[in-house]
Amino acid sequence: MQIEPIAFFRSPLKSKFGIPRQGGLASTLSGQIVFEPVYRHAEAVRGLQSFSHLWLIWGFSANKHKAVGLTVRPPRLGGNERVGVFASRSPFRPNGLGLTCVYINKVEIDDKLGPVIHVSGADLMDGTPIYDIKPYIRYADSYPEARSGFVDATEWEQLKVEIPEHIESLFTKEELKGLYEVLSYDPRPQYHDDPTRVYGMPFSNYDVRFCVQEGTLRVVEAIRIG
DSSP states (O other), X not given: OOOOOSEEEEOSBOSSTTOOSSTTSSTTOEEEEEEOGGGOSGGGGTTGGGOSEEEEEEEOTXXXXXXXXXXXXXXXXXXXXXXXXXXXXXXXXXXXXXXXXXXXXXXXXXTTTEEEEEXXXXXXXXXXXXXXXXXXXXXXXXXXXXXXXXXXXXOOOOOEEEOOXXXXXXXXXXXXXXXXXHHXXXXXXXXXXXXXXXXXXXXXXXXXXXXXXXXXXXXXXXXXXX
């Protein structure tokens, strides 16, 4: 079977670094689904406004290498312990497909782009190809008593985030909410813990630079890109 993108995702996150490790973690992080020309018709999304959430089937387009081996090292286990690739949500998969549930903020009909779906809570970088969209159905898709394996045994410890006012002013209110939330989940690789190291993360039109020490992430600089 050959599949082609039906849409592409637009996000302030411009690289893999900083992408939330799961959909829904950064619930205020906003993005847009922009359809390819053949699907830019209002009838393609008729009835979508009555749903609150969507499933997105998309591709790990930024992976430069194909998956190798049958085990991976999930960040949730510190990047040290291996589990089977099919017991994980690793991006390095045989077919490189991702699955994410997002919240629908609104469906807009643009004069040039046709239907544009504004969503929040996605773990997709800018330019990610989307292969299919399906509405989330509560009675069929929700299992409150489900077990989540090793994920249940470990919890993310969110960081305190400090951003100076002059850097906050560079972003819109919507962007700033998403930036705070993304940074609070610690974008660094799990095996990094150097309080003197300055990291950079492309966000919107800026390279946001920060360091982490004793549970606090401090943004020290934001350099305009381009």
